[in-house]
Amino acid sequence: MEGTRIVVVDDDREICELLDEYLSKSGYQVATVCDGRALLAHIEQHGYPDLVLLDVMLPGDDGFTLCQKIRRSSDVPIIMLTAVSDETDQIIGLEIGADDYIAKPFSPRQLMARIKALLRRAQVSEDKSADPLPKRIAFGDWRLDTLSHRMTHQQSGEEHELSGSDFALLMLFLSRANEVLDRDTISFATRGREALPFERGIDVQLSRLRQRLGDSAKYPNYIKTLRGNGYLLSVPVSFEY
Structure with missing residues (x-):
């Protein structure tokens, strides 16, 4: 402190x-x-x-x-x-x-x-960050540069630069692909605390990330919602060091 x-x-x-x-x-x-x-x-x-x-x-x-x-x-x-x-x-x-x-x-x-x-x-x-961090991470049609916090669509070239909390959220999903993540886990990764009852912040952040990925909550290709359990990144992930 x-x-x-x-x-x-x-x-x-x-x-x-x-x-x-x-x-x-x-x-x-x-x-x-x-x-x-x-x-x-x-x-x-x-x-x-x-x-x-x-x-x-x-x-x-x-x-x-x-x-x-x-x-x-x-x-x-x-x-x-x-x-x-x-x-x-x-x-x-x-x-x-x-x-x-x-x-x-x-x-x-x-x-x-x-x-x-x-x-x-x-x-x-x-x-x-003191641990070896992959320089780039490929997932689905996207590629994330971990140094610039910029993700690029490998076909269209569309780019998005992520804020600190959005980068933390995406890295959480990428590091634990195909694993169900509950709201408390997501809140700890992005805010350093447990989720509050009826808190909208996590929903807003997930919605924003899905929008940038060109994903939808109803027909997701990337982040799936498992009602009552949490969320899951459902695409293959590869790391480049």
Whole structure:
């Protein structure tokens, strides 16, 4: 935890002060900024932090726009801060590359649990990167470059660059092809925590990955749903080192 940097992006001064105090007491290095321009200036000066807490409603560029800008160059974990009653905000945030979301008003302890979970996931990914990782993985009609996180259709040439959580999800399926994965397993791989009851995030992420693969939930060629059990990648996988 020592040296772990978190940037809070929120135009509510009181929330920034409370989070700064709470997270600092927990041992994190915290910076607070009030809008997108200040966030991008902070990143340019200090580099990307270890995690970003990003409010949706901001002056100038909103949280969705900033999330997209960050995702063009970084896989830094992003937690979106959303309106309590607006599930649309939560779904949009996940669709454009956020790793998790928490609704306002939130418990600081709940937020801390989400932060620790995502940082654990990032640490596990970093530790695994020390192991020999295949340079490319072929599955069905697709080929994944594990260094650039870019997957390419071998016939059409269509390409998709994956966010950190999407890459983690696809790697989970590829490393455990033809094995049934339940929702908790998927949530641990992408968010570092168990799935919450009635959580939509996993469904959104699976839907997004299926869409990029040209797959469908009703007639899947890649990811099959086994009702009551989980999900399964049903195509051959080969690794190139």
